[in-house]
Amino acid sequence: MTPHMLTRSLDRSATIFLAVVAACGILIPLSNLLLPAGSFLQVPTYLVALWGKYVCYAILALSIDLIWGYCGILSLGHGAFFALGGYAMGMYLMRQIGTRGVYGNPILPDFMVFLNYSKLPWTWYGFDMFWFAALMVLLVPGLLAFCFGWLAFRSRVTGVYLSIITQAMTYALLLAFFRNDFGFGGNNGLTDFKDILGFNVQAEGTRAALFALSCLALIAGFLICRAIVSSKLGKVLIAVRDAESRTRFLGYRVESYKLFVFTVSACMAGVAGALYVPQVGIINPSEFAPGNSIEAVIWVAVGGRGTLVGAALGAVVVNYAKTFFTSGMLAPYWLFMLGALFILVTLLLPKGIVGTFNAWWDQSKEKRSAAAMASAAAEDGVTEPKMAE
Amino acid sequence: MNVMDNRATSAMLYLDGVHVSFDGFHAINNLSLTLEPGEMRAIIGPNGAGKTTMMDIITGKTKPDEGTVLFDGVTDLTRLDETRIAELGIGRKFQKPTVFESQSVQDNLLLALNVDHSVKGTLFWRGSKAESERIDKVLETIRLTEARNRLAGSLSHGQKQWLEIGMLLAQDPKLLLVDEPVAGMTDVETHLTAELLKEINKTHTVMVVEHDMTFVRELGVKVTCLHEGTVLAEGTIDQVSSNERVIEVYLGR
Numbered sequence: 001m002t003p004h005m006l007t008r009s010l011d012r013s014a015t016i017f018l019a020v021v022a023a024c025g026i027l028i029p030l031s032n033l034l035l036p037a038g039s040f041l042q043v044p045t046y047l048v049a050l051w052g053k054y055v056c057y058a059i060l061a062l063s064i065d066l067i068w069g070y071c072g073i074l075s076l077g078h079g080a081f082f083a084l085g086g087y088a089m090g091m092y093l094m095r096q097i098g099t100r101g102v103y104g105n106p107i108l109p110d111f112m113v114f115l116n117y118s119k120l121p122w123t124w125y126g127f128d129m130f131w132f133a134a135l136m137v138l139l140v141p142g143l144l145a146f147c148f149g150w151l152a153f154r155s156r157v158t159g160v161y162l163s164i165i166t167q168a169m170t171y172a173l174l175l176a177f178f179r180n181d182f183g184f185g186g187n188n189g190l191t192d193f194k195d196i197l198g199f200n201v202q203a204e205g206t207r208a209a210l211f212a213l214s215c216l217a218l219i220a221g222f223l224i225c226r227a228i229v230s231s232k233l234g235k236v237l238i239a240v241r242d243a244e245s246r247t248r249f250l251g252y253r254v255e256s257y258k259l260f261v262f263t264v265s266a267c268m269a270g271v272a273g274a275l276y277v278p279q280v281g282i283i284n285p286s287e288f289a290p291g292n293s294i295e296a297v298i299w300v301a302v303g304g305r306g307t308l309v310g311a312a313l314g315a316v317v318v319n320y321a322k323t324f325f326t327s328g329m330l331a332p333y334w335l336f337m338l339g340a341l342f343i344l345v346t347l348l349l350p351k352g353i354v355g356t357f358n359a360w361w362d363q364s365k366e367k368r369s370a371a372a373m374a375s376a377a378a379e380d381g382v383t384e385p386k387m388a389e
Numbered sequence: 390m391n392v393m394d395n396r397a398t399s400a401m402l403y404l405d406g407v408h409v410s411f412d413g414f415h416a417i418n419n420l421s422l423t424l425e426p427g428e429m430r431a432i433i434g435p436n437g438a439g440k441t442t443m444m445d446i447i448t449g450k451t452k453p454d455e456g457t458v459l460f461d462g463v464t465d466l467t468r469l470d471e472t473r474i475a476e477l478g479i480g481r482k483f484q485k486p487t488v489f490e491s492q493s494v495q496d497n498l499l500l501a502l503n504v505d506h507s508v509k510g511t512l513f514w515r516g517s518k519a520e521s522e523r524i525d526k527v528l529e530t531i532r533l534t535e536a537r538n539r540l541a542g543s544l545s546h547g548q549k550q551w552l553e554i555g556m557l558l559a560q561d562p563k564l565l566l567v568d569e570p571v572a573g574m575t576d577v578e579t580h581l582t583a584e585l586l587k588e589i590n591k592t593h594t595v596m597v598v599e600h601d602m603t604f605v606r607e608l609g610v611k612v613t614c615l616h617e618g619t620v621l622a623e624g625t626i627d628q629v630s631s632n633e634r635v636i637e638v639y640l641g642r
Contacts, residue, residue: 232499232514239489239500246487249448250560251475252506260508 013354014226017309018219024051025215029208045204048211050323052279054316055214059221059272061299061315062308063265066225068297069306070234071261072241074159077166078269079293080173081141083283085270087177088140090190090283091124092133093201097194110192111185121183130197137274138267145266146259153255153262158244167290174288189284190277201278214275218312221268225308228261237261298338302345304352313354396462401426401564401594402447407456409442409618416442417453418618424564429590431605432598433629434615435638440598441484443615444566448481449474461563476506480562484569484598486549490542494533494552497541498524501556523559530585531555547578554585565589567597571604583607602630614638 028043028051035042060082067073094109103113107120126132148169152162180186199206228234239247240254248254277283286292296315303314318341326334349356397403402424409417417439424430432440445451446458449471458466466474475481489497502520505511528534531551536544541552550570557565570586571579583604589595599605605612605626612629614622622632629635 228512231512233508233511235492235496235500236511238492242489242491243487245450245471246483246489247500248471249475249481250501250506250556251472251503253472253508256508 013307013309013358014222017312018222021055021215021218021222021312025212025219029212032208033204045207048204048207049279052207052211052214053276054319055211055218056272056276056279057296057299057315057319058312059214059218059275060269060296061303061311062218062221062225063268063272064296065300065305065308065311066228066268067261067265068300069308069311070229070241071237071258072244073258073262074163074297075166075262075265076163076290076293076297077168077170078265078296079290080166080170080288081145081266081269082273082276082292082296083170083173083177083285083287084141084144085137085273086277086283086287087184087190087273088127088133088136088270089274089277090193091127091136091184092130093193093196093278094185094190095124095128096196097192100194101192109185109190111188112183115180123183134274137270141266141270141273142263145263149259149262153258156255167293170288170293171290174285174290177285177288185284187285189282189286191282191284193278193281196278201281207279210275210279214279217271217275221271222308222312224264224268228264229308233257233260295338298342300352302341302349302352304354304356304358307352307354307358310352310354314352317353397459398423398462399426400424400459401428401461402596403457403459403462404443404447405457407443407446407458408454409446409451410454416618417446420456420615420619422613422620424594424596426594427590429586429595429597429608429610431608431610431612431626432596432615433600433602433605433612434621437617438615439618440615441568442618444481444568444596444598447474447566448479475560475562478561478563479566480557480560480564481566482550482553482557482568482570484572486546486553488541488544488549488552488556490540492541493538494541494544495524495528495537497552498527498555498559501559503560503562527555527558530558530588532581547574550574550578550582551585554582554589558589563594565593565595567595569599570597571599571601579604580607602626 028048031041032043032045032048037044060078063081064075064078067075097109099106101110101113103110105113108117112120127136152165157165176182177184178187184190193201195201196206199209229237236247236252236257239252240257244254273283273287295318299314299318300311301314302318303312304310318338321341322334322338325331325337330337345352351359400423402422404420404422407417407420408415420439420443432443434440442451446453447466449466449469453467456467460466460474460477460479464477469477489500492500499520502523504520505514525534528537531554533548533552533555536548541549544552550572554567554570557567567586571582574582579601586595586597586608597608609626612624612626613620614629614632614635616638621638622629622635
C-alpha cells in the first residue's frame with residue numbers, strides 16, 4: 001500500500017510543481033513586459049533577472065538530486081559542470097561582441113588583445129556559432145563527467161572518497177581557469193556581453209525571454225529526471241544507493257548505471273550554467289569554488305533529498321534567504337546561518353521540506369480514511385466493539 | 390567446437406587447491422570441493438572456518454591467491470567479476486538478509502528477474518505478462534503474496550530471509566549459494582525453509598551454509614565440514630557429526 005501512496009503523492013507534488021513553474025514562466029515575463037513600470041503587479045526587471053538566477057540554481061539542484069537522492073553519489077564538485085556550461089555560453093557571448101569591445105578587435109576578445117594574443121586559441125574555434133556553443137554546453141560537462149566517472153566508478157571509488165575527489169576536480173579547474181595563460185580570461189573571467197542571438201542581453205525583452213527559457217529548461221529537466229527515476233532504471237539506481245554490492249550480485253553492472261546518471265546529471269548542470277551566465281552577465285573562475293558545490297548540496301538537503309521537487313524548492317528557498325539576509329545588516333553572518341540551517345535541517349527535518357511534508361500528508365490521509373471508515377460504520381448502525389488496534 | 394569437449398570436469402562447481410590469505414592470515418587453505426549438477430550440499434564449520442570467504446571466492450568478491458575454481462566445467466571464475474558471475478548463473482543469499490528495504494516486495498523480485506540488465510534495457514523497460522506471472526509464482530512460493538506491495542524494510546526478519554530466497558528464485562541461477570538461511574528464524578519458519586530449499590533443489594544446484602544442526606539434518610543431504618579454511622570431513626550428517634576431529638573442533642580441546 002505504502003509505495004503506491006508514495007507514487008501518488010509524488011505525482012500530486014509533481015503536478016503542483018509543474019503548474020507553478022509554468023505559471024511563473026509565463027506570468028512573470030508577461031507582467032514585466034506588458035504592465036506599466038511601477039504598477040503594483042509589475043515585476044521589475046531586476047527581480048526577473050534575480051528569479052532567473054534562482055531557476056538556474058533549481059536546475060543545478062535537480063541534477064544533484066538525481067545522482068545523490070536516487071543513486072547515492074554525493075558529488076561535491078557539481079559546480080564545475082555548471083561553470084563549464086557557463087563558460088561555453090560565455091565564450092559564445094564574448095565572440096558576439098565583435099568590434100564593440102574596448103580594443104575593437106573583430107576576432108579577439110578584449111582580454112586576449114590585452115594579453116598580446118596574436119591569434120584566437122584553437123579552444124575558441126567555433127564559439128562564434130550559437131549551435132556549436134550550445135552543443136559544447138552539453139558536451140564539455142558531459143565528457144568530463146564521463147571520463148571522471150569512468151575512472152572513479154570502475155575503480156569502485158564510493159562514498160566520502162568520491163566526494164573528496166569531486167572537490168579536488170572542481171578545485172583543480174578553479175586553479176586552471178584562474179591562470180591568464182589558460183586562455184579563458186583568467187581571474188576576471190568573461191564579461192561585458194552585448195548580444196545573444198542578435199538580441200541585446202541587457203534588454204528587458206531578452207531578460208524576460210531568458211527567464212521563460214530557464215523555466216522551460218527546469219520543466220524539461222524535471223520531466224527527464226522523473227522519467228529516469230520512475231523507470232525500472234530508477235529502481236536499479238535506488239537499489240545501488242541502498243545496497244550496492246547486492247545489486248552487483250544480481251547481475252547489474254553498477255558502474256554503467258552510475259556513469260549514465262552522472263553524465264546525464266553533468267549535462268543538466270551545464271545547461272543550468274549556460275542559462276545562468278547571460279542573466280547574471282559574467283562568468284569567472286569563482287564559480288568553480290568548492291564552496292559553491294557544497295552550497296548546492298545543502299539546497300538539496302534542505303528541500304528534500306530524493307524528491308526532485310524538493311531539490312528545486314530548496315534551491316529557491318535557500319537562495320531567497322541568502323539574497324534577503326546578505327543585503328541587510330546580517331550580511332556578515334550569512335555563512336553562519338547557512339551552516340546553522342544545514343545542521344537544523346539534518347537534526348529536525350532529515351527528509352527535508354518536501355520529504356517531511358509528504359510523510360505528514362500520507363499519515364494524515366491514512367488517519368482521515370480510517371476516520372471516514374469508522375464514521376461510515378457508525379452510520380450503518382454497526383456497533384462493533386472498539387478494536388485494540 | 391563443442392563446449393562439452395572442453396569440459397575439464399562434469400561438476401557444477403569445482404574448487405581445487407584454493408588458497409586465500411589476508412595479511413598473512415590463511416582464510417582458505419588448500420580447499421578442494423566439488424558439487425555435482427542437481428546436488429544440494431550443506432556446509433558446516435565453526436566461526437572463522439572460511440565458509441563465507443569461500444562464497445566470496447565463488448561469486449567473485451574475493452580473488453584467490455592460487456587454485457582453480459571452475460563453474461559448469463568450463464568457466465574459470467577467478468578471472469570474472471561479480472556481475473559477470475551473476476550473469477553466468479550463480480546466485481547468492483547473504484548471511485545478513487540483504488533486500489532493498491525502501492522498495493516494495495514485488496519490486497525487489499522484479500529487480501532480481503534474470504532479464505535484460507543493461508542500462509538501455511532498464512531505461513526503456515515495459516513490464517510483460519510473463520514477467521508478472523513469474524513474480525506472482527515466486528511470491529506464492531515464498532508465501533509473501535499478501536505482502537507484495539509492502540516495503541521490504543517493513544517485513545519481519547524471517548520474511549526478509551524468504552524474500553531474499555525469492556530473489557534467488559527470480560534470478561533463476563544454475564547454482565544457488567545460500568548463507569545461513571535460518572539464522573534468527575522460529576522453529577516453524579526453519580522447517581518451512583527446509584521444505585522450500587528441498588523444493589528449489591528439484592530444479593537447481595544448491596550450496597547451503599548453516600550452523601543449525603536440526604536444519605541440516607532436516608535437509609538430509611551430504612555435509613561438508615570446514616575448519617581453518619580446509620575440508621575437515623565430508624559425508625552424511627551422522628558420519629560427520631560422529632567424526633572425532635569434527636567434535637574436537639566444535640567443542641574445543
